[in-house]
Amino acid sequence: MNQTFSKLNFILWVVLLLMIFSQAEAYDPLDPFGNITIKWDVISWTPDGYVALVTMFNFQMYRHIISPGWTLSWGWPKKEVIWSMVGAQTTEQGDCSKFKGNVPHCCKRVPTVVDLLPGVPYNQQIANCCKGGVVASWGQDPAEAVSAFQVSVGLAGTSNKTMKLPKNFTLLGPGPGYTCGPAEIVPSTVYLTPDHRRKTQALMTWNVTCTYSQQLVSRHSTCCVSLSSFYNETILKKVGINTPRKDNVPLLQCTHHMCPIRVHWHVKVNYKDYWRVKIAVTNFNYRMNYTQWTLVAQHPNLNNVTQVFSFDYKPVVPYESINDTAMFYGMKFYNDLLMEAGPLGNVQTEILLKKDKKTFTLKHGWAFPRKIYFNGDECKLPPPDSYPFLPNSAQKYPVAFSRIAGFMFLLIALV
Ligand SMILES: *[C@@H]1O[C@H](CO)[C@@H](O)[C@H](O)[C@H]1NC(C)=O
Ligand SMILES: *[C@@H]1O[C@H](CO)[C@@H](O)[C@H](O)[C@H]1NC(C)=O
Ligand SMILES: *[C@@H]1O[C@H](CO)[C@@H](O)[C@H](O)[C@H]1NC(C)=O
Ligand SMILES: *[C@@H]1O[C@H](CO)[C@@H](O)[C@H](O)[C@H]1NC(C)=O
Ligand SMILES: *[C@@H]1O[C@H](CO)[C@@H](O)[C@H](O)[C@H]1NC(C)=O
Ligand SMILES: *[C@@H]1O[C@H](CO)[C@@H](O)[C@H](O)[C@H]1NC(C)=O
Ligand SMILES: *[C@@H]1O[C@H](CO)[C@@H](O)[C@H](O)[C@H]1NC(C)=O
Ligand SMILES: CC(=O)N[C@H]1CO[C@H](CO)[C@@H](O)[C@@H]1O
Numbered sequence: 001m002n003q004t005f006s007k008l009n010f011i012l013w014v015v016l017l018l019m020i021f022s023q024a025e026a027y028d029p030l031d032p033f034g035n036i037t038i039k040w041d042v043i044s045w046t047p048d049g050y051v052a053l054v055t056m057f058n059f060q061m062y063r064h065i066i067s068p069g070w071t072l073s074w075g076w077p078k079k080e081v082i083w084s085m086v087g088a089q090t091t092e093q094g095d096c097s098k099f100k101g102n103v104p105h106c107c108k109r110v111p112t113v114v115d116l117l118p119g120v121p122y123n124q125q126i127a128n129c130c131k132g133g134v135v136a137s138w139g140q141d142p143a144e145a146v147s148a149f150q151v152s153v154g155l156a157g158t159s160n161k162t163m164k165l166p167k168n169f170t171l172l173g174p175g176p177g178y179t180c181g182p183a184e185i186v187p188s189t190v191y192l193t194p195d196h197r198r199k200t201q202a203l204m205t206w207n208v209t210c211t212y213s214q215q216l217v218s219r220h221s222t223c224c225v226s227l228s229s230f231y232n233e234t235i236l237k238k239v240g241i242n243t244p245r246k247d248n249v250p251l252l253q254c255t256h257h258m259c260p261i262r263v264h265w266h267v268k269v270n271y272k273d274y275w276r277v278k279i280a281v282t283n284f285n286y287r288m289n290y291t292q293w294t295l296v297a298q299h300p301n302l303n304n305v306t307q308v309f310s311f312d313y314k315p316v317v318p319y320e321s322i323n324d325t326a327m328f329y330g331m332k333f334y335n336d337l338l339m340e341a342g343p344l345g346n347v348q349t350e351i352l353l354k355k356d357k358k359t360f361t362l363k364h365g366w367a368f369p370r371k372i373y374f375n376g377d378e379c380k381l382p383p384p385d386s387y388p389f390l391p392n393s394a395q396k397y398p399v400a401f402s403r404i405a406g407f408m409f410l411l412i413a414l415v
Pocket of ligand 1: 033034035037
């Protein structure tokens with residue numbers, strides 16, 4: 001009876017999880033306020049337009065913008081042109097044939113802007129520019145989570161009454177996934193002069209907010225989770241078949257899961273007051289070095305992390321009441337680079353967790369993670385009824401039973 005009850009409990013938990021999943025399409029429940037804010041500060045009006053400092057803040061906890069970096073575009077509402085840019089450039093100049101003498105940097109109705117690469121001459125740089133469009137996540141490194149450039153706009157309004165806000169912002173970072181809202185006029189940014197003795201103010205400021213949705217990216221997971229434990233030799237992973245090749249060079253060191261990244265969670269030791277988990281991340285992609293990778297895990301016991309080896313660690317607290325999520329990332333200059341597939345293509349950690357005696361159990365897959373994200377994208381977990389289970393404990397419940405019971409609990413939960 002007791003066992004049946006805990007089985008049903010587990011099923012209820014799975015059903016609730018599924019419900020949470022299905023509601024989570026538009027945003028990330030582990031980073032509900034995560035966004036990229038693009039702020040335009042008009043710093044001077046010019047005879048035919050204005051000069052703006054454009055700053056991009058990556059307010060996402062663990063999703064960074066990897067190489068080859070961001071691409072930003074927008075639509076000009078009037079006949080605006082870009083006379084010049086500092087710290088970034090447009091990818092195309094467009095048709096500037098009607099200009100004589102001074103030719104604009106870009107005449108396209110929809111300019112596409114990219115960051116400059118590191119090492120450009122000093123006079124083409126501004127603060128926070130020229131990082132090849134690579135932007136860290138806020139949780140990992142707030143100082144590096146900012147990117148900026150300056151743009152001089154012509155044939156535009158020359159006052160806050162006559163200028164029109166750019167429209168239709170699109171951010172690729174570096175793939176699809178972001179949706180940007182409209183530009184909105186906000187209180188002008190106030191700057192402190194370098195000597196901190198005087199405040200100056202932008203002439204006008206507007207913000208654009210972009211949010212990420214994994215659903216817009218692809219149905220295929222970029223990563224998969226495999227599980228194992230000391231108490232059951234079953235390893236939920238399958239290895240080594242058909243490697244896709246291009247020009248006879250392997251692309252992905254291939255596996256059944258077809259995922260470029262595998263996160264392996266091993267329940268390693270069960271001590272009296274603590275337990276130990278080993279997490280290994282393996283890169284199967286021959287064409288990708290992941291710089292500044294991040295790993296996010298959700299598990300109820302992550303509120304009592306005692307020690308983390310070899311990785312940096314930070315709790316992620318999306319809501320004040322929930323503290324079951326942790327972010328892990330590589331230590332600078334040690335393992336913050338996850339190398340392409342091969343002998344160096346893996347990083348690993350062990351974490352020590354303090355047991356909460358009331359909830360800790362090795363039964364029913366409790367010791368395995370609820371969610372795993374790699375670089376901000378959710379990884380695919382194996383089906384819960386296939387988790388390695390304790391020898392001599394409850395048998396696998398038939399799928400049909402769990403479906404029916406799950407459905408019943410769903411009905412009960414909804415009533
Ligand atoms: C964007 O993120 C910042 C920092 O977390 C937050 O203050 C702001 O409200 C967010 N903006 C939106 C529109 O969600
Ligand atoms: C913005 O996008 C809409 C819909 O695609 C289009 O009709 C409009 O002309 C665009 N505006 C600008 C300024 O590019
Ligand atoms: C606009 O963005 C800046 C930078 O992220 C932020 O400090 C400011 O609060 C934002 N303003 C509004 C009204 O969202
Ligand atoms: C526009 O400028 C005028 C004075 O130059 C100022 O009073 C007003 O608040 C500004 N409006 C906006 C939206 O910045
Ligand atoms: C990954 O980094 C190594 C060492 O810096 C380099 O040799 C290799 O070419 C890189 N691979 C890719 C796909 O960029
Ligand atoms: C969340 O748990 C971590 C890990 O034990 C702890 O360091 C942190 O203080 C907790 N935060 C809150 C808000 O409870
Ligand atoms: C280990 O777990 C697997 C998968 O759940 C199960 O099929 C197997 O019987 C378990 N092994 C033992 C010894 O209980
Ligand atoms: C056993 C133990 O230390 N439990 C603690 C885990 O963390 C929460 C706060 O996140 C504490 O309230 C518990 O006492």
